[in-house]
Amino acid sequence: MHRSLLALALALAPAAVTPGCTGAAKTEVELVRPLVLTPVDDSKGALKRVAEAVRADPQSGLEVESGEVAGEGGGPAVQENFATGPEKHVLEDYIRTHPELAPPADQAFGYERLRDGEGRTSWRMHCVRAGGLALRELAAADLIEGPDNRPRIRLRLVPEDSQRFAALTAEHRGRRLAVVQDDEVLTAPTLQGPLTTGELEIPLAAATRAEAQAALDHLLGR
Structure with a gap:
């Protein structure tokens, strides 16, 4: 059985160190279930193989979405394929019953919940790199309204993680960065450049303020 992305990240991620720190930083919000920030990475073709299998299997109950994302470092656009399903467990069950489609040991599948303009939900499969920043x-977490007038979660990182986050986003400019909790991808935006403010925003599929608050409480383990 493959280890979860979270287990791999906690095993592979280095311990956080704050240069020149003489005492433990005050923890404002301790996460019961850590968040993992890690690049979306299908360089070994795991998700591509899933997409090919789904296209060849009309009884799978899944679909394939295709699109393009800007190439790393401003290079040529890269074709992306996503397997999607009506429920997360449908995607998980498909991989479970097709073990030959399991990702390599240094990668993992994550699942992103989507909501369309009519309020219907679906799930998208990503292939992400194991490890990353756990x-x-x-430092803080709250709800804000995004430029699309939809609620989103705003996270403020503690100083040591803020430094590592800036380095991570600089290294992977032009690629997608997944924000993962357990095996659920909360968001996977394309990085336009290094993020140095120490803040991270997570758009929500929630339709109401109450749903958004419930999503924040779930993220924080309340």
Whole structure:
């Protein structure tokens, strides 16, 4: 059985170190279930193989979405394929019953919940790199309204994680960065450049303020 993305991240991620720190930083919000920030990475073709299998299997109950994302470092656009399903467990069950489609040991599948303009939900499968930056604590977390007038979660990182986050986003400019909790991808935006403010925003599929608050409470383990 493949280990979860979270287990791999906690095993592979280095311990956070704050240069020149003489004492433990005050923890404002301790996460019961850590968040993992890790690049979307299908360089070994795991998700491509899933997409090919779904296209060849009309009884799978899944669909394939295709699109393009800007190439890394401003290079040529890269074709992306996503397997999608009506429920997360449908995607998970498909991989479970097709073990030959499991990702390599240094990668993992994550699942992103989507909501369309009519309020219908679906799930998208991503292939992400194991490891990454594991966040076990936050300086603050709250709800804000995004430029699309939809609620989103705003996270403020503690100083040591903020430094590592800036380095991670600089290294992977032009690629998608997944924000993962357990095996659920909360968001996977394309990085336009390094993020140095120490803040991270997560758009929500929630339709109401109450749903958004419930999503924040779930993220924080309340």
